Amino acid sequence: MAKGRTEIEVGADGVALITIINPPVNSLALDVLRSLKESYDEALRRDDVKAIVVTGAGGRFSGGFDISAFGGIQEGKGEQVNAGHISIDIVTNTLEGARKPSVAAIDGLALGGGLEVAMACHARISTSNAQLGLPELQLGIIPGFGGTQRLPRLVGLAKALEMMLMSKPIKGKEAHELGLVDAIVQPGELVDAARAWALDIAAFRKPWIKSLHKTDKLEPLGEAREILTFARAQARKQAANLQHPLVCIDVIEEGVVSGPYAGLLKEAQSFEMLLHSDTCKSLVHVFFAQRATTKVPGITDLGLMPRKIKKVGILGGGLMGSGIATALILSNYPVILKEVNEKFLKGGMDRVKANLQSRVKKGTMTQEKLEKTLSLLTGVLDYESFKGVDMVIEAVIENVSLKQQIFADLEKFCPPHCVLATNTSTIDLNLIGEKIKSQDRIVGAHFFSPAHIMPLLEIVRTHKTSPQVVVDLLDVGKKIRKTPVVVGNCTGFAVNRMFFPYTQSALLLVDHGLDVYKIDRAITKFGMPMGPFRLADLVGFGVALATGSQYLQSFPERCYKSMLIPIMVDDKRAGEATRKGFYIYDGKRKASPDPEIKKYIEKSRSMAGSAPDPEIMKLSDKDIVEMIFFPVVNEATRVLDEGIAVKSSDLDIASIMGMGFPAYRGGVVFWADSLGANYIHTRLEAWTKKYGNFFKPSAYLAERAAKGLSLSAPASQSKSKSRL
Numbered sequence: 001m002a003k004g005r006t007e008i009e010v011g012a013d014g015v016a017l018i019t020i021i022n023p024p025v026n027s028l029a030l031d032v033l034r035s036l037k038e039s040y041d042e043a044l045r046r047d048d049v050k051a052i053v054v055t056g057a058g059g060r061f062s063g064g065f066d067i068s069a070f071g072g073i074q075e076g077k078g079e080q081v082n083a084g085h086i087s088i089d090i091v092t093n094t095l096e097g098a099r100k101p102s103v104a105a106i107d108g109l110a111l112g113g114g115l116e117v118a119m120a121c122h123a124r125i126s127t128s129n130a131q132l133g134l135p136e137l138q139l140g141i142i143p144g145f146g147g148t149q150r151l152p153r154l155v156g157l158a159k160a161l162e163m164m165l166m167s168k169p170i171k172g173k174e175a176h177e178l179g180l181v182d183a184i185v186q187p188g189e190l191v192d193a194a195r196a197w198a199l200d201i202a203a204f205r206k207p208w209i210k211s212l213h214k215t216d217k218l219e220p221l222g223e224a225r226e227i228l229t230f231a232r233a234q235a236r237k238q239a240a241n242l243q244h245p246l247v248c249i250d251v252i253e254e255g256v257v258s259g260p261y262a263g264l265l266k267e268a269q270s271f272e273m274l275l276h277s278d279t280c281k282s283l284v285h286v287f288f289a290q291r292a293t294t295k296v297p298g299i300t301d302l303g304l305m306p307r308k309i310k311k312v313g314i315l316g317g318g319l320m321g322s323g324i325a326t327a328l329i330l331s332n333y334p335v336i337l338k339e340v341n342e343k344f345l346k347g348g349m350d351r352v353k354a355n356l357q358s359r360v361k362k363g364t365m366t367q368e369k370l371e372k373t374l375s376l377l378t379g380v381l382d383y384e385s386f387k388g389v390d391m392v393i394e395a396v397i398e399n400v401s402l403k404q405q406i407f408a409d410l411e412k413f414c415p416p417h418c419v420l421a422t423n424t425s426t427i428d429l430n431l432i433g434e435k436i437k438s439q440d441r442i443v444g445a446h447f448f449s450p451a452h453i454m455p456l457l458e459i460v461r462t463h464k465t466s467p468q469v470v471v472d473l474l475d476v477g478k479k480i481r482k483t484p485v486v487v488g489n490c491t492g493f494a495v496n497r498m499f500f501p502y503t504q505s506a507l508l509l510v511d512h513g514l515d516v517y518k519i520d521r522a523i524t525k526f527g528m529p530m531g532p533f534r535l536a537d538l539v540g541f542g543v544a545l546a547t548g549s550q551y552l553q554s555f556p557e558r559c560y561k562s563m564l565i566p567i568m569v570d571d572k573r574a575g576e577a578t579r580k581g582f583y584i585y586d587g588k589r590k591a592s593p594d595p596e597i598k599k600y601i602e603k604s605r606s607m608a609g610s611a612p613d614p615e616i617m618k619l620s621d622k623d624i625v626e627m628i629f630f631p632v633v634n635e636a637t638r639v640l641d642e643g644i645a646v647k648s649s650d651l652d653i654a655s656i657m658g659m660g661f662p663a664y665r666g667g668v669v670f671w672a673d674s675l676g677a678n679y680i681h682t683r684l685e686a687w688t689k690k691y692g693n694f695f696k697p698s699a700y701l702a703e704r705a706a707k708g709l710s711l712s713a714p715a716s717q718s719k720s721k722s723r724l
């Protein structure tokens with residue numbers, strides 16, 4: 001069966017309307033592209049056609065080339081794509097080179113290949129809210145249907161580079177100001193306006209412009225070279241491990257220096273090369289994994305519709321509570337913020353205001369919008385108004401008995417349908433809900449700090465949480481633009497549990513002789529935003545010790561207990577907040593290594609009874625990365641085996657969005673599979689013999705290694721069973 005098609009309809013005015021049809025986003029599958037060419041051929045053949053309009057069905061022009069075809073192409077299965085052929089034969093020769101003019105009528109979105117098709121038309125009419133962009137770099141590739149050549153010629157080099165390198169679409173209104181589109185009209189008038197424009201071109205009343213031949217927007221060569229040099233430096237600085245942004249700049253440069261046809265050829269070769277790169281495979285995996293997090297077997301396949309959440313109550317206006325309140329009011333949810341006294345309440349309300357004010361300062365929010373948004377927030381000191389809320393999110397300090405009391409109160413004051421959510425990051429939800437009857441309404445809403453900025457929302461369900469409550473929270477999560485990941489209940493849930501060995505292995509290596517800063521350097525070079533020691537400083541040693549003790553209680557057989565942090569806390573070094581941790585900090589939060597930490601390390605080593613180990617001291621960066629991350633992978637396999645996460649791709653997204661694992665490595669489990677279960681198992685076994693049970697491979701890992709299975713293969717392929 002064909003995957004998508006186009007339809008052609010010729011009107012009495014002599015305009016052929018070609019509509020791209022491939023729901024939900026009219027992606028350009030190979031069948032669609034073939035059909036587009038056939039429709040063009042028909043329009044060019046027919047004498048009753050004077051001009052052509054291309055549009056997309058259902059209010060969306062096109063979301064670009066069909067990304068779901070990438071996997072097959074990369075594995076050499078199914079129909080192979082020849083992007084160069086499509087770019088030259090269909091887009092350049094058939095569309096742009098046609099002897100009849102065509103106009104793109106853009107509503108909704110024109111992204112990637114979609115915008116490339118539109119740029120090959122001789123004019124573009126758009127609605128003001130349509131999104132136009134070339135986001136291919138977010139998939140590890142570059143535009144492959146001529147976008148690297150046409151966009152700079154339509155909007156200038158500097159803007160085109162920004163749009164491609166940042167993968168950031170612009171709205172129709174801005175596209176019009178830049179000259180990417182020729183007119184903005186209301187959605188209802190779009191096709192008629194495009195028809196009239198196309199006829200005007202055919203009658204030479206409007207210019208017949210081929211984007212590829214335009215030169216007026218291109219900067220003079222000297223200036224262009226400067227822009228390209230600057231862009232290269234920025235790309236290297238922002239993502240030192242990535243090749244494709246630099247390739248994109250090279251391809252654009254080829255077009256500027258040697259002309260658009262040379263540029264098109266280089267684009268085609270580079271696209272082909274990048275399509276098969278590990279970076280592209282990883283980023284395409286991330287694209288689909290992110291969209292799969294909201295598909296939860298046994299929850300989202302029951303036909304349940306989310307209930308309307310009209311008002312949300314938040315307990316606690318600290319850093320987390322105020323961040324959550326900010327996220328909610330920004331998406332138009334009325335919020336009641338409860339604190340225990342006037343002083344704390346004012347502090348919480350001020351924090352929300354400051355979060356919004358920083359948007360005003362950055363120019364992304366007007367003062368008027370700030371006032372309107374803030375009016376959705378009400379501060380209270382008692383539970384009186386909680387009888388009108390549909391969801392509460394508790395965000396007080398991590399104290400079990402306090403939380404138990406709060407939930408007992410909430411059960412009394414909130415209506416019986418109200419969702420009872422807690423933002424705890426580690427405490428077992430069954431413990432929190434121990435004293436109440438409505439345990440089916442208890443759910444975890446674990447936000448990451450700062451809650452109004454970080455994209456992940458870990459939704460924690462217990463065995464008793466009703467699917468309806470999870471569906472409700474998933475809906476709120478999506479509405480506040482978070483990526484929700486649904487996980488089971490255990491100490492640390494999925495993200496923090498997977499990552500507790502991250503700091504512990506780093507501490508183990510230091511106790512065995514490795515330099516703190518060498519570890520952080522190796523880990524940031526690998527692509528993490530910061531190494532384990534810089535992260536510990538940021539989080540604060542108080543939190544690190546409190547959560548560390550929870551893991552020690554829950555998983556004593558596989559925790560590494562270093563004395564280094566407690567020794568430093570004894571000396572009043574508690575991380576960035578005290579300006580002294582593993583690093584020292586100046587007033588501008590700049591971290592510098594501190595030679596003083598040597599004395600704490602020596603004390604920690606002597607308490608651990610470990611002497612510097614020459615083998616550890618000469619570890620390469622690759623070995624350091626593996627000794628830090630293989631224990632993380634090991635814990636991830638336990639999380640999978642216990643059914644805490646239902647699919648490995650959820651852990652990939654959780655590791656990327658919760659911990660900053662580099663997306664271009666596909667997430668923790670995807671990366672581990674690229675190395676192989678057997679390799680990881682062998683290394684962990686060897687380290688277990690030398691350094692103890694902290695490294696002991698899980699049964700899941702051992703089984704997959706023995707059977708030659710990937711870690712992400714579904715449980716049905718091995719005998720491991722999910723327990724949720």
Ligand SMILES: C[C@H](O)CC(=O)SCCNC(=O)CCNC(=O)[C@H](O)C(C)(C)COP(=O)(O)OP(=O)(O)OC[C@H]1O[C@@H](n2cnc3c(N)ncnc32)[C@H](O)[C@@H]1OP(=O)(O)O
Nearest residue numbers: 025027063064065066067068111112113135143144145291
């Ligand atoms: C040669 C060319 O230069 C190469 C290319 O064109 S590569 C493609 C470039 N285009 C892109 O990167 C755009 C990718 N898509 C998106 O950013 C977003 O999906 C969007 C802005 C189009 C729509 O967002 P939104 O409305 O939130 O819906 P979203 O859930 O993301 O997508 C809806 C469905 O369409 C699918 N989809 C979106 N874009 C797709 C594409 N280009 N190919 C195949 N499927 C696509 C999604 O996987 C999802 O499927 P599902 O319902 O089965 O999970």
